[in-house]
Amino acid sequence: MSNFLDWRNRMLQAVWRQGEPISEEVLAWMSEVHDEFGEISGDEFCELWTTRTFSMARSAFEVIQKSVFDETGKRVAGEEFCYVDYSRNLESGPVGVVRFKSAEVSTPDWAEVLGVVAEGVQEFVMDYYVTVWPACSRHSFGLHVDYFDETAVWKCNGGPEGGHVVRALDPSIRL
Template identity: 70%
Template sequence: MDVVLAISGLMLTVVALTWMTLMRGEDRGPVPSIFGRMGTSNWKAARMSKFSDWQDRMLRAVWRHGENLPEAVLAWMSELYDEFGEMSESEFCESWTARTFSMARSAFELISRSVEEEAGKSVAGEELCYIDYLRDPELGPVGVVRIKSTEVSTPDWGEILGAMAEGVQEFIMSHYCVVWPVCGDHDRGLHVDYFHDAAVWKCKGGAAGGHVVRAIDAPPAGPEGIEVPSR
């Protein structure tokens, strides 16, 4: 009886060691684990579900729920979630506002330099008005930046750049009576438009009914700006 038990124990030990060797890949190479793949897949599905719920709550907090937001904004939210986890609505509103304001300042400085280099006109800094609805989100979207009659409240570079360009363009016309910028081919003022989420200057002239002149953050081909005679 003792011999039988000893042999049975030895066989179990051999089987266990063989299985461990196979699992370590020391014999016939790595052994795929369906349970490992299932675990990873389930973890990813759970992560996506939790992120989707969190994203939905955050977009409601900043008044952006149901909107078709740019991919750059959604990617930034995913990065925030990966780094900080499920941050609260108030913390997210602060991050959203800070990012929007920072981008707006950079875009305003870029457009201001452009109009000064191209048309020789300066833009008064007080024209840029920051409106922060963070303290009372019931009033409207969080982190609004307004310049003249244009406002923006989404931390997306293309949208903010376009809004700042429109505001500066309006200021240049009302303050200096200057049309800026101008299409070199058709001698007419350009308008802000968007091409694949990028802000561009577009001319409405030409046989085709309009054409993109350049990206707003790209340098012009030559001097621009036309004085409008006062009446």
């Protein structure tokens, strides 16, 4: 019987993530999976990975959709909003992919999933409502998704410092 690190490395190979940086959140989740299920197979692990990613995408959409409505009064739902795509094609990889417009994510990392969803929703708001969302209150520039300490953030590129973090994408996270 192998140890946890050997199993984790095999599972990262199974999801095609060997050698890539993996967030502490995903590593902790993998530890929880191992504690709960033991040394499950690569196929079983890929299924859990995909299920978690898709679930996170749905949750991320709820968070971002609420932010848009709270800040603009505009709704991001219905037939007009058709950018979200959850798919799994075993010919293109062992795990499912969440696509929002041209961005995609296939890892159960909350920050990455939230960032991809936010970019897609932001693009929808700009295209459909012809509205810049969100904007920096100091510089009136549109904000961009970035990452700070494994947290998805809205960043403004204005100011003498070459930009600044405005806030976390998830309103429940305080920086």
